[in-house]
Amino acid sequence: MSKNDEKQHIVPYRTFLLVLLALLAFTFISIGATSYNLGPVTVLIALLLATFKTILVLTYFMHLKWDVKMFGILVAAVLALIGVVIFITFLDYLFR
Amino acid sequence: MSQDPHTDEHRDDIGSRFGMWLFIFTELLLFAGLFITYSVFRYKNWQAFHLAAEELDVFIGALNTVLLLASSATIAMSITALQQKRKVLSLGLMGFTLLVGVIFLVNKYFEWSLKFEHGLYPGSETLVELGKGEVLFFGLYFFMTGLHALHIIAGLVFIGIVFNRIIKDKITHDNFVHLENAGLYWHLVDIIWIFLFPLFYLIT
Numbered sequence: 001m002s003k004n005d006e007k008q009h010i011v012p013y014r015t016f017l018l019v020l021l022a023l024l025a026f027t028f029i030s031i032g033a034t035s036y037n038l039g040p041v042t043v044l045i046a047l048l049l050a051t052f053k054t055i056l057v058l059t060y061f062m063h064l065k066w067d068v069k070m071f072g073i074l075v076a077a078v079l080a081l082i083g084v085v086i087f088i089t090f091l092d093y094l095f096r
Numbered sequence: 097m098s099q100d101p102h103t104d105e106h107r108d109d110i111g112s113r114f115g116m117w118l119f120i121f122t123e124l125l126l127f128a129g130l131f132i133t134y135s136v137f138r139y140k141n142w143q144a145f146h147l148a149a150e151e152l153d154v155f156i157g158a159l160n161t162v163l164l165l166a167s168s169a170t171i172a173m174s175i176t177a178l179q180q181k182r183k184v185l186s187l188g189l190m191g192f193t194l195l196v197g198v199i200f201l202v203n204k205y206f207e208w209s210l211k212f213e214h215g216l217y218p219g220s221e222t223l224v225e226l227g228k229g230e231v232l233f234f235g236l237y238f239f240m241t242g243l244h245a246l247h248i249i250a251g252l253v254f255i256g257i258v259f260n261r262i263i264k265d266k267i268t269h270d271n272f273v274h275l276e277n278a279g280l281y282w283h284l285v286d287i288i289w290i291f292l293f294p295l296f297y298l299i300t
Contacts, residue, residue: 010179011172020169027161027293031154034298046294053290061172061283063276068110071117078121082128089132093139 009066019060026053109273116277120284123247127288130240134295137232144229149300151216152237156207157297160200161289167196168286171255171279181269183262190259193282197252204245208238237296244292247285254278 030049034042059065064072138145170189177186211234215222218235258278261267267274 008179011176013173013176016169016172016176020165023165024162027158027165030294030298031158034294034300037300043299046298050290050294054287057168057283057287057290061168061286062280067113071113074117074121078124082124085128086132086135089136090139093136 009063011060011063011066015060019056023053023056026056107271107273109276112273113276113280116280120280123284123288127240127243127291130236130243131291131295134236134240137229137236141229141232144227145233146300148226148230148233148237149296151211151214152297153207153210154297156203157293160203161293163196163200163203164286164289167193167200168283170196171282175272175275175279178262178267178269178272178275186275187259187262190255190262194252194255194259197248197255201245201248204241208241240292241296244285244288247288251278251282251285254281 026049030046033045033049036042038045058075064075171193174186174189174193177183177189211217216234217223218231218238223231223234255278258267258275261274
């Protein structure tokens with residue numbers, strides 16, 4: 001079946017190992033950064049680092065980098081939708 | 097091979113992965129709703145959430161984060177191993193993921209037990225005395241980490257089934273979309289934890 005025959009991309013182990021090391025580094029940075037209580041800045045740093053980690057997992061572990069382009073576009077659309085919902089919810093609560 | 101005109105394979109790997117992604121989107125929206133609930137309650141009860149979050153053990157949370165990240169890397173590597181026709185290595189890497197998933201749940205068990213011993217569980221008298229903010233924090237803590245733990249169990253079952261099918265050569269180096277889908281599900285569980293960990297354990 002031609003559909004299943006598109007050239008398989010074999011991701012080297014090294015790539016996954018490097019991504020894992022980056023993920024662990026981000027984890028320890030966020031533990032370190034949140035040990036100082038800087039109020040809203042701490043929250044922002046923790047969430048930004050979590051977002052970086054998510055992008056790494058999506059791109060490499062979940063093969064989005066090598067998979068059909070449509071999947072990446074859909075993931076971005078869903079994440080954008082979640083972002084819009086969070087934004088609108090907080091517009092409501094902050095300015096009520 | 098699949099080019100052989102005599103093999104009448106009814107497979108659509110892209111369609112299969114697409115189905116898995118659609119399911120993952122529903123899961124993302126489910127947890128996003130819970131994260132928004134958490135954020136709003138935190139915003140409205142920030143002092144109580146600050147005190148309650150101090151109760152959580154950063155060490156055990158960090159340990160579970162490291163374990164999950166490592167298990168995600170090994171399930172991703174198991175696909176590479178299977179593509180290279182290294183079946184035993186692939187099974188070994190999946191076995192590591194399964195083992196680590198179980199260790200994650202054992203840690204969760206001890207963590208929850210400790211909270212219960214301190215009288216911190218939904219509906220407990222200690223919690224009601226502490227106040228509304230604490231009730232909300234621990235309610236969300238148990239619900240969200242509990243729902244995540246259920247996803248870990250589902251992921252372990254999924255990977256277990258795939259593991260068995262690889263042993264029986266039902267999933268092979270040129271037909272491994274089910275392994276990919278099991279991996280995708282496990283990475284989703286990982287992503288959810290990537291947000292649960294800072295929100296509950298780190299931000300105080």
